[in-house]
Amino acid sequence: MNDLAPLRTIGRSDRRIDAAEKVAGRAVYTVDIGLPDMLHAKVLRSPHGHARIRSIDASAARAMPGVHAVLTRDETAAIRMPVYGYFIKDQPIVATDKVRYEGDIVAAVAAEDEGTANRALAAIRVDYEPLPVVSDLERASDPDAPELFEEAPVGIVPKYGEGASGELRPRRNVCYRFSYETGPADAFADCDHVFEDVFRFSRMHHFHLEPFVSVADWSREDRIELWTSCQNPFGLRKEIARIFGLGENQVAVRVPYIGGGFGSKNGCKTEPVALALSRLAGRPVRFCLTLEEGFLTNTQHAAILKLKTGVMADGTLIARESEILLDSGAYSDGSPLVAEKAGYRIPGPYRYKRIKTDCYCVMTNTAPAGPFRGFGGTQTSWASESQIDMIAHRLGIDPCEMRRRNLIDLGEPFVPGESGIDSDLHEGLDLVVRELGYRDRNQPENEGPVRRGMGLSIGFKDGGGVNKPALARVKVSTGGDIFLQCGTAEIGQGAHTALAAVVAERLGADRSRVRYMPVDTDHSPFDQGTNASSAISVMGQAVDRAALAARRQILEFAADALDCPAEELELTDWEIRRGNEAHPLAPMIMGRFGGTGWEFVGEGFHKAENSHAAPLEAPCVFWEIGWGGAQVAVDTETGQVTVEKLFVTGDAGRAIHPLVCRGQDEGAALMGLSQALFERMIYDGSRLVNGDALTYRVPLADDLPEDFRSVTQEQGHGPGPFGAKGMGEGGMLPVASAIANAIHDAVGVRITELPLTPERVLAALAEKDGR
Amino acid sequence: MPERLGPRFDLAFTLNGTPVGMATTTATTLADLLRERRDGRGTKLACERAVCGACTVLIDDVPRASCSVFAFEVADSDVRTVEGLGTGGEPSAVQAAFADNSAFQCGFCTAGMILLTEALLARDPDPDDAMIRDWISSNICRCTGYALILEAVREAARRKREAGE
Numbered sequence: 001m002n003d004l005a006p007l008r009t010i011g012r013s014d015r016r017i018d019a020a021e022k023v024a025g026r027a028v029y030t031v032d033i034g035l036p037d038m039l040h041a042k043v044l045r046s047p048h049g050h051a052r053i054r055s056i057d058a059s060a061a062r063a064m065p066g067v068h069a070v071l072t073r074d075e076t077a078a079i080r081m082p083v084y085g086y087f088i089k090d091q092p093i094v095a096t097d098k099v100r101y102e103g104d105i106v107a108a109v110a111a112e113d114e115g116t117a118n119r120a121l122a123a124i125r126v127d128y129e130p131l132p133v134v135s136d137l138e139r140a141s142d143p144d145a146p147e148l149f150e151e152a153p154v155g156i157v158p159k160y161g162e163g164a165s166g167e168l169r170p171r172r173n174v175c176y177r178f179s180y181e182t183g184p185a186d187a188f189a190d191c192d193h194v195f196e197d198v199f200r201f202s203r204m205h206h207f208h209l210e211p212f213v214s215v216a217d218w219s220r221e222d223r224i225e226l227w228t229s230c231q232n233p234f235g236l237r238k239e240i241a242r243i244f245g246l247g248e249n250q251v252a253v254r255v256p257y258i259g260g261g262f263g264s265k266n267g268c269k270t271e272p273v274a275l276a277l278s279r280l281a282g283r284p285v286r287f288c289l290t291l292e293e294g295f296l297t298n299t300q301h302a303a304i305l306k307l308k309t310g311v312m313a314d315g316t317l318i319a320r321e322s323e324i325l326l327d328s329g330a331y332s333d334g335s336p337l338v339a340e341k342a343g344y345r346i347p348g349p350y351r352y353k354r355i356k357t358d359c360y361c362v363m364t365n366t367a368p369a370g371p372f373r374g375f376g377g378t379q380t381s382w383a384s385e386s387q388i389d390m391i392a393h394r395l396g397i398d399p400c401e402m403r404r405r406n407l408i409d410l411g412e413p414f415v416p417g418e419s420g421i422d423s424d425l426h427e428g429l430d431l432v433v434r435e436l437g438y439r440d441r442n443q444p445e446n447e448g449p450v451r452r453g454m455g456l457s458i459g460f461k462d463g464g465g466v467n468k469p470a471l472a473r474v475k476v477s478t479g480g481d482i483f484l485q486c487g488t489a490e491i492g493q494g495a496h497t498a499l500a501a502v503v504a505e506r507l508g509a510d511r512s513r514v515r516y517m518p519v520d521t522d523h524s525p526f527d528q529g530t531n532a533s534s535a536i537s538v539m540g541q542a543v544d545r546a547a548l549a550a551r552r553q554i555l556e557f558a559a560d561a562l563d564c565p566a567e568e569l570e571l572t573d574w575e576i577r578r579g580n581e582a583h584p585l586a587p588m589i590m591g592r593f594g595g596t597g598w599e600f601v602g603e604g605f606h607k608a609e610n611s612h613a614a615p616l617e618a619p620c621v622f623w624e625i626g627w628g629g630a631q632v633a634v635d636t637e638t639g640q641v642t643v644e645k646l647f648v649t650g651d652a653g654r655a656i657h658p659l660v661c662r663g664q665d666e667g668a669a670l671m672g673l674s675q676a677l678f679e680r681m682i683y684d685g686s687r688l689v690n691g692d693a694l695t696y697r698v699p700l701a702d703d704l705p706e707d708f709r710s711v712t713q714e715q716g717h718g719p720g721p722f723g724a725k726g727m728g729e730g731g732m733l734p735v736a737s738a739i740a741n742a743i744h745d746a747v748g749v750r751i752t753e754l755p756l757t758p759e760r761v762l763a764a765l766a767e768k769d770g771r
Numbered sequence: 772m773p774e775r776l777g778p779r780f781d782l783a784f785t786l787n788g789t790p791v792g793m794a795t796t797t798a799t800t801l802a803d804l805l806r807e808r809r810d811g812r813g814t815k816l817a818c819e820r821a822v823c824g825a826c827t828v829l830i831d832d833v834p835r836a837s838c839s840v841f842a843f844e845v846a847d848s849d850v851r852t853v854e855g856l857g858t859g860g861e862p863s864a865v866q867a868a869f870a871d872n873s874a875f876q877c878g879f880c881t882a883g884m885i886l887l888t889e890a891l892l893a894r895d896p897d898p899d900d901a902m903i904r905d906w907i908s909s910n911i912c913r914c915t916g917y918a919l920i921l922e923a924v925r926e927a928a929r930r931k932r933e934a935g936e
Binding site: 208 | 856
């Protein structure tokens with residue numbers, strides 16, 4: 001599928017821009033930052049899932065040698081607005097009236113070293129009044145359920161477009177509801193069949209290897225300097241300024257390389273504690289969580305998804321109503337945004353006459369859930385693509401044909417007011433069918449205790465975020481050295497490489513001439529954040545425009561100097577070509593601007609136009625599709641599922657760097673595979689029982705299916721530079737449902753709850769056999 | 772910063788081919804000792820429980836999780852870290868293969884993966900796929916899905932054999 005001829009830089013898998021530093025161990029991450037006189041922070045965490053705090057006595061801690069600051073609710077009371085969150089400001093810097101999950105931060109200490117800080121924390125006496133906990137999603141809104149928030153925290157409902165709505169606190173222990181509705185309410189009346197099914201989705205931790213970490217310097221009253229492992233430095237700057245009552249120009253947020261995030265490193269995490277301690281101590285403070293504390297800081301959303309789908313006898317989809325419960329944990333974090341997306345994505349890539357969806361953020365006494373690769377789309381693809389298969393079997397239609405009959409066409413809007421789907425969905429499905437050998441499945445050798453089967457799935461999400469502005473700047477020096485300034489963080493996804501490639505291509509330069517400047521809110525142009533697979537599709541457009549603007553200036557300058565129309569000129573390797581003539585630019589520039597020379601500066605901006613006709617107020621930037629197929633062997637005696645083949649394919653539109661694209665799809669697919677088979681956070685009430693590296697199992701190389709492949713399609717319809725689209729989440733979306741569908745194909749049982757463990761498979765087989 | 776617990780003593784070992792001596796304490800881990808040196812931060816700490824392997828270093832050519840090795844254990848040993856790979860500013864064959872194959876994303880596991888590969892290829896210059904998988908399975912990469920890493924290891928083995936290393 002990679003049959004497009006590479007350009008000078010685009011489409012070539014040259015070494016990534018960060019390769020030399022990363023293989024040499026020289027790449028600098030926030031964990032590597034140290035400042036003179038830096039202190040080290042540690043926090044005291046709640047041992048209770050839910051409790052009222054009667055009293056805190058930190059006097060012994062304050063008196064300990066080596067302790068320079070202690071932060072409790074007594075200190076945060078002086079902070080202007082000591083709570084944070086996205087839509088809802090409900091998470092305190094340290095607990096005030098109550099603790100709401102095991103691991104909730106109660107107090108913090110800054111000391112000469114972490115050991116001293118931990119000893120000081122152990123000397124803090126907290127008197128708790130334990131309260132009953134909420135841990136069951138379905139019972140959280142019962143009239144007798146204990147309430148996490150008796151009073152409403154400050155929150156907002158953003159403006160929505162046609163058919164969409166949101167509501168704060170619609171019922172007990174629900175912090176947010178997102179709803180969407182389109183089409184006639186009586187559409188079910190015309191359906192030949194209506195099927196109702198319930199799906200359960202388990203919860204993972206991001207397990208990014210670089211911990212949550214920040215280094216905060218607020219030793220000068222009027223100035224904050226912050227180094228942090230954070231994907232949205234401008235959003236964080238705004239939040240920090242709001243919390244502490246500072247101007248945004250008093251807060252500098254710097255983001256070195258980020259050692260993985262997968263969604264978790266958005267918004268406030270370690271920063272408010274580190275900053276508050278730094279102010280108290282008058283010294284810089286490093287606050288680095290352990291990996292175990294990471295489990296207590298942010299997670300994926302467990303979910304229950306109830307789908308009611310109406311179809312005609314020939315498999316034509318007519319209507320789908322859904323109710324989705326997302327386990328948001330104890331604080332809202334990004335949950336309302338995830339609810340928007342889960343609620344919006346539940347129809348999948350199919351045409352309906354009627355869609356109605358209600359998605360609820362349910363608060364429980366567990367760790368706060370937030371953004372996670374897939375952002376609601378993983379949950380909805382699991383449920384939707386399982387149900388499509390189930391309906392196909394009930395109607396006696398091949399699941400592949402069922403999909404084909406209903407797929408939205410290339411260019412057809414997802415729903416009224418939306419942008420058109422920018423991938424040919426059939427093309428991707430054909431590819432999976434071919435690569436998997438789907439047509440030849442279920443051969444007669446399918447006898448004995450081990451049965452084989454195949455399943456398909458089409459993961460689906462809107463990509464590029466909602467209403468995201470991005471600004472980029474490209475500067476070119478007298479000698480043709482290129483500075484790329486933009487706020488996209490390098491979190492592993494290869495964005496710095498891809499964006500630099502776009503600039504190099506436009507300026508006719510080797511990519512080695514492009515330097516990606518450090519991400520620093522004092523100097524980088526504004527960006528909403530590194531999220532939603534948006535780097536190439538949103539920032540990429542801004543960068544492309546910035547590069548083209550710089551190029552235009554250079555050509556116009558040269559046209560003026562050479563006294564000819566700019567259209568006659570070409571820019572290559574920092575020379576101006578006019579027919580057979582070559583004019584080096586440096587002497588020309590110094591001739592005009594003097595010996596120090598000059599910098600050409602191009603700026604580029606991108607934001608999807610707002611439109612009230614679009615349900616989320618701006619049409620989707622691009623559609624991120626992950627087609628997948630699996631072949632499994634199911635041992636009917638043990639319930640063990642072996643994934644023998646896993647094939648995933650995304651559409652990069654145009655692969656700026658093919659190996660980076662491949663790595664995105666394969667990394668995402670393996671995360672999907674582990675979620676499907678084994679990886680999950682296990683809660684016993686409010687207690688996480690496997691929150692550490694040894695007992696929480698992430699996939700290893702040994703877990704790769706024997707046949708594991710990906711193909712990067714380049715269909716060419718993307719909105720980004722050279723037709724590119726975003727990558728990085730799509731590959732995860734289809735995997736769990738493809739495997740569940742393959743299990744059904746193999747042994748005729750349907751598992752509707754993740755992970756697809758041997759116990760669940762055996763139980764389903766026993767039920768089927770009437771055992 | 773970890774605390775300096777335990778009695779102080781003078782430690783001598785070989786770090787990346789150079790004899791080094793320093794005062795430390797009995798409770799200091801090797802990873803902390805290495806990272807506190809300005810030039811030792813290529814060794815990364817993630818789980819700190821000897822599970823993920825991000826902090827892998829070679830101690831007398833054996834890959835070990837330096838988060839879970841006390842500094843005193845390496846007295847008189849030969850310790851190699853990512854900073855010691857390559858010659859004259861040029862990356863080693865393994866480093867080059869990881870760079871060329873995009874066998875990394877965030878880069879946090881990369882030093883450990885590369886050192887693991889160096890140790891594997893020192894023992895077996897032509898490992899089969901099962902052996903490579905087996906070795907790479909001792910460390911965690913959360914980003915790549917491993918396939919590109921496995922390819923980089925094969926590529927490094929091939930290049931080293933062709934170069935007669």
